[in-house]
Every structure is written in structure tokens, then in C-alpha cells.
Amino acid sequence: MFMKMIRKGIIMFTEIFAYDFMQRAILAVVAISIFAPILGMFLILRRQSLMSDTLSHVSLAGVAFGIMLGVSTTWSTIAVVTVAAVVLEYLRTVYKHYMEISTAILMSLGLAISLIIMSKSGNAGSVSLEQYLFGSIITISQEQVIALFVIAVIVLLLTILFIRPMYILTFDEDTALVDGLPVRLMSILFNVVTGIAIALTIPAAGALLVSTIMVLPASIAMRLGKNFKSVIFIGILIGFIGMVAGIIGSYYWETPASATITMIFISIFLLVSLVGMLGKKL
Amino acid sequence: MRYITVEDLTFQYDSEPVLEGINYYVDSGEFVTLTGENGAAKSTLIKATLGILTPKVGKVTMSKTNKDGKKLRLAYLPQQIASFNAGFPSTVYEFVKSGRYPRNGWFRRLDKHDEEHIKVSLEAVGMWENRHKRIGSLSGGQKQRAVIARMFASDPDIFVLDEPTTGMDAGTTKTFYELMHHSAHKHGKSVLMITHDPDEVKDYADRNIHLVRNQDLPWRCFNVHENDQKGDNHVH
Numbered sequence: 148m149f150m151k152m153i154r155k156g157i158i159m160f161t162e163i164f165a166y167d168f169m170q171r172a173i174l175a176v177v178a179i180s181i182f183a184p185i186l187g188m189f190l191i192l193r194r195q196s197l198m199s200d201t202l203s204h205v206s207l208a209g210v211a212f213g214i215m216l217g218v219s220t221t222w223s224t225i226a227v228v229t230v231a232a233v234v235l236e237y238l239r240t241v242y243k244h245y246m247e248i249s250t251a252i253l254m255s256l257g258l259a260i261s262l263i264i265m266s267k268s269g270n271a272g273s274v275s276l277e278q279y280l281f282g283s284i285i286t287i288s289q290e291q292v293i294a295l296f297v298i299a300v301i302v303l304l305l306t307i308l309f310i311r312p313m314y315i316l317t318f319d320e321d322t323a324l325v326d327g328l329p330v331r332l333m334s335i336l337f338n339v340v341t342g343i344a345i346a347l348t349i350p351a352a353g354a355l356l357v358s359t360i361m362v363l364p365a366s367i368a369m370r371l372g373k374n375f376k377s378v379i380f381i382g383i384l385i386g387f388i389g390m391v392a393g394i395i396g397s398y399y400w401e402t403p404a405s406a407t408i409t410m411i412f413i414s415i416f417l418l419v420s421l422v423g424m425l426g427k428k429l
Numbered sequence: 430m431r432y433i434t435v436e437d438l439t440f441q442y443d444s445e446p447v448l449e450g451i452n453y454y455v456d457s458g459e460f461v462t463l464t465g466e467n468g469a470a471k472s473t474l475i476k477a478t479l480g481i482l483t484p485k486v487g488k489v490t491m492s493k494t495n496k497d498g499k500k501l502r503l504a505y506l507p508q509q510i511a512s513f514n515a516g517f518p519s520t521v522y523e524f525v526k527s528g529r530y531p532r533n534g535w536f537r538r539l540d541k542h543d544e545e546h547i548k549v550s551l552e553a554v555g556m557w558e559n560r561h562k563r564i565g566s567l568s569g570g571q572k573q574r575a576v577i578a579r580m581f582a583s584d585p586d587i588f589v590l591d592e593p594t595t596g597m598d599a600g601t602t603k604t605f606y607e608l609m610h611h612s613a614h615k616h617g618k619s620v621l622m623i624t625h626d627p628d629e630v631k632d633y634a635d636r637n638i639h640l641v642r643n644q645d646l647p648w649r650c651f652n653v654h655e656n657d658q659k660g661d662n663h664v665h
Contacts, residue, residue: 191516192517314523318519318524321505325503372518373520374518374520375518375519377518
């Protein structure tokens with residue numbers, strides 16, 4: 148019985164991985180699961196969980212600009228998101244006690260711009276915009292996979308180099324400033340890197356679900372890990388398992404990949420919370 | 430040696446200044462308290478002194494070096510720093526260790542000397558046994574002690590403290606004041622501390638800077654009034 152199940156599983160995997168698009172999807176997942184939980188943890192600790200949502204909506208405006216101007220949507224998105232990330236940092240300091248205002252302002256602006264541009268440019272780009280809205284990890288191109296790996300390596304290197312300053316920055320910005328850290332510069336750079344990572348993740352995850360992939364693995368890991376490094380490792384592991392399971396699940400259940408991935412992450416989150424609650428009671 | 434000089438500082442949040450014409454200084458080897466009624470902009474004055482807030486007018490001069498000619502180091506304990514995010518993923522040890530980073534440790538591997546310092550700092554506040562606990566799981570008083578241990582670990586020349594004994598019991602508070610007095614008088618460090626209870630600390634502090642409201646102005650604006658002379662204090 149057990150051997151039969153294993154054999155069935157092996158056949159299933161070889162069947163899935165025989166497809167080129169599935170191999171690319173899995174590679175994309177490996178890259179995303181490296182950088183998403185790291186950035187997600189910092190976003191949560193900086194109380195900027197919604198920033199990924201904002202930047203993903205803003206990136207839609209970037210996609211719209213790209214389609215309108217006939218240039219690569221990847222580059223136009225990166226450009227627009229970078230500007231937005233800097234503006235976001237400025238708004239964050241203006242509305243220090245109401246940080247969510249800046250998120251709301253930029254989110255609406257991004258959506259509004261993209262809708263106006265798309266309405267002016269006729270129906271030509273609507274199919275493509277829809278792809279960015281919902282994402283499709285199985286239609287991801289080789290170039291996009293390479294781009295995801297490049298940003299994964301950049302985020303990983305920056306994290307290894309700057310984990311100590313980031314620790315203080317996310318703990319308390321005033322303490323970081325007195326400790327001699329360039330707080331403003333670090334915040335802007337963090338926003339820009341996060342923005343670019345989000346812009347590159349969108350073709351795979353879709354603007355609507357990108358924040359799930361950024362925030363959920365990290366929030367699960369934060370419940371399990373005792374310190375910064377363990378949270379990062381657990382986050383990467385959970386991100387990878389959740390996303391691979393989501394892709395395989397979507398293949399068999401014929402459901403959208405990003406939605407399936409989200410449901411799996413939410414299930415893990417509920418499970419971990421439940422076990423945590425039971426653990427406390429026992 | 431003069432560590433901090435504040436000249437003619439004016440600070441305002443909106444249209445009217447809350448602090449006007451502030452002059453004060455802090456020297457090495459002295460324990461200075463900062464008092465004033467509620468809303469006397471004490472925390473604001475400290476933040477403007479540290480450069481966290483930018484004053485409208487005036488000059489803050491911070492010495493570049495300490496009395497030994499080395500780079501001057503500051504430690505700042507913000508008000509209610511201990512009410513930090515309960516989910517912050519860090520052990521007490523990792524947190525206190527981070528106090529060593531500004532001393533060239535941002536990229537350097539910490540050595541035996543650093544580890545010894547971390548241990549001594551944790552022991553000084555009675556938190557060595559709790560070093561493997563997650564900081565979010567500590568009680569309010571323990572969190573405050575962890576934050577103070579981090580400050581000790583950084584071994585600064587100036588301690589800038591905003592009501593540091595909040596949540597501490599009387600015994601721990603007394604020990605803390607003794608430690609600060611000792612740091613100033615034996616090791617030549619300086620302490621600038623906001624307190625709401627000047628009586629509690631009067632036996633340890635050298636000087637008090639009191640912020641008083643300028644009654645001539647219709648809005649709440651404060652000036653400095655120094656009321657204790659240096660040198661007439663002693664520890665029991």
C-alpha cells in the first residue's frame with residue numbers, strides 16, 4: 148500500500164516536471180521563496196505589511212505605461228515602482244503616526260493611473276494587464292525566471308551584509324539614528340529593493356496576490372522562529388514548500404496557481420496558530 | 430570636558446514654539462537630570478539635542494571625541510522603548526549583543542571581549558538567566574531591563590535616558606541610579622536623564638535642569654531654569 152503510494156507519487160512528479168513550463172515555474176518558486184520571506188519579515192517589523200500591496204498596485208501603472216509607450220513592461224514597472232518607493236518613504240515621514248495613509252494614497256493613485264492609461268490605449272493591453280493583475284506562474288518566461296534569481300541573489304547578499312543594521316532599524320528607528328546608522332537612506336534603499344522585487348514577482352503571482360507571498364510565509368515563520376536568522380530560514384522553507392505544493396495542487400485541481408498558493412499559506416498559518424494556542428493551553 | 434552644548438535652541442511642532450531660547454550643557458563625569466511639568470517638551474528637547482528632531486533655531490554641539498581622545502559614543506533610551514512589538518523575533522542575548530554593533534561591529538565578528546561585556550551587562554540588570562528567552566515574552570519590567578542591558582553593552586560615553594526606571598521596582602531603581610552615579614563619577618561618563626521624580630534621584634544626580642513655562646506667552650512654551658549647583662550632592 149505504502150510502496151504503491153510512493154510509486155504513484157514518483158510518476159506524478161515525473162509527469163509534472165516533464166513540462167518546460169513546470170520546470171520554469173518551480174525555478175521561479177525557488178527564487179521567490181528566497182527573497183519574499185526576508186523582505187516580508189522586514190515589512191512586518193517595520194509595520195509596512197501593506198506596502199507590498201501598495202507597490203503591487205503602483206506597478207500596474209508601470210505595466211500600463213510600458214504598454215502605452217511600447218517599451219518593456221518589466222523596465223517600466225521597475226522605474227515606476229522605484230519612484231513610488233521613494234515617495235512612500237517621504238509620505239511615511241510626513242504622516243509619521245498614520246503610516247497607512249501613505250499606503251492608501253499611493254495604492255489608489257497607482258490603480259487610477261493604470262485604469263486611465265488603459266482606457267485611453269484601447270483594448271490592446273487589456274489581456275496583458277489581466278495577466279499582471281492575477282499572474283500566471285506557468286506562463287513565466289525564461290528571462291523572468293533569470294530576473295527573479297538576480298533579485299533573489301541581491302536580496303540574500305544584502306541581508307547577509309546588512310542584517311545587523313537592519314535588526315536595529317526594524318527594532319527602533321530613533322535608536323538606529325543615535326547608533327549612527329543612515330536611517331533615511333536605508334529606508335529608501337529597502338523600499339526600492341522591495342519595490343523591484345515586487346515588480347518582478349508580479350508576472351508570476353499577480354498584483355492581487357503578491358502581498359500574500361511576501362507577508363504570509365514571514366508571518367508564519369515569525370510565530371515559529373526565536374531569532375532573526377531562524378525566522379529567515381523557516382520563512383524560506385515555508386515559502387518554498389507552500390509554493391511548490393500550490394503549483395502541484397493547481398495542476399491537479401486545475402485551479403489558478405497563485406490562488407492555490409495563497410490558500411495553502413493561509414492553511415499553514417491557521418494550523419500554526421492553532422497548534423500554538425493548544426500548546427499554550429497544555 | 431564638555432560633551433554637549435546647546436545654544437539658544439528653539440523648537441516648534443506647529444506655528445508656536447514649545448521650547449524657546451534653551452541653553453544648557455553636559456560635561457563628562459556628571460549626572461544631570463531634566464525635569465519639568467507634564468507636557469514641558471522634555472522628550473522633545475532630548476530628541477532635538479540628539480538630532481532626531483531638527484530645531485528651528487539654535488545650535489547643538491556634540492563633542493567629536495571623548496575625554497580619552499576616542500570617538501564619542503552615545504546611547505539613547507527612548508521613553509517607553511520597552512513597549513516594543515511583542516512579536517519581534519529576537520532572544521534577549523541577541524538583543525543585548527546588538528548594543529556592541531555600533532562599536533565597529535556592524536560588519537566585524539564579535540570577540541571574547543565583546544562577549545564578556547554582554548555577559549556583564551546582562552548580569553548587571555539580573556537578566557543573564559533569561560538570555561535565551563524571546564524578548565517579546567518578557568514582562569514589562571524585564572523588557573526595560575533588557576533595553577538597559579543593551580545600553581550598558583554599548584559602553585557609551587553619554588547616557589541619554591528618557592524616564593528609564595518606568596516599570597522598575599524601588600530596589601532595581603535605586604541600583605540603577607547608583608550605577609549611573611558610579612559611571613559618571615568613577616568612569617567619567619555623562620548622564621542626561623529625564624525624570625518625573627527629582628526627589629527620588631536627588632542623592633545621585635549632580636545637577637538638575639528644570640524646564641519652566643514662560644507665563645508671558647499665551648501658549649505653552651518652556652525655558653530652562655537650573656536649580657541645583659554642581660558638587661553639593663553625595664550618595665548615601
